[in-house]
Amino acid sequence: MTAWLMKSEPEVFSFADLKARPRRTEPWNGVRNYQARNFMRDQMQVGDWVLFYHSNCAAPGVVGLAKVASAAYPYPTQFDPASEYFDPKSAKENPRWVLVDVAWAKDFAREVLLAELKNDPELEGLLATRPGNRLSITPVEEAHFRRICALGGISC
Secondary structure, three states: OOOEEEOOOOOOOHHHHHHHHHHEEOOOOOOOOOHHHHHHHHOOOOEEEEEEOOOOOOOOOOEEEEEEEOOOOOHHHHHOOOOOOOOOOOOOOOOOOOOOEEEEEEEEEEEEHHHHHHOHHOHHHHHHHHOOOOEEEEEEOOOHHHHHHHHHOOOO
């Protein structure tokens, strides 16, 4: 079992937005960090679990469960000079940026707040809570994934 924690600002794209999309699926765009890109490109697989995390808001935390719904593919707007995500150094034959599609899976009964993630002894070592970590995508160990699901009121 592989799981990821993926952060999104709810004012930009929320878990409710994902659930409201046709087929409850959306490309995970906006990533411009090489390590996060490498996770999507090299490690994510269709069917991997995603802990959907609301960041940069009044009450940051994990709000629900999603799944990786596609293999990584080239980020289409990196080639569009009119796009805010245009990258003039990216070539179509060797794209610099990729994304995956993410699909809604399940609502949490309650949000698991950042303070809980940081203070729960069973979540010690959770990469997303390590000091200095600012990655929007991080791998999650199975025991941590199951604990966060339990705190959110669902079984995984």
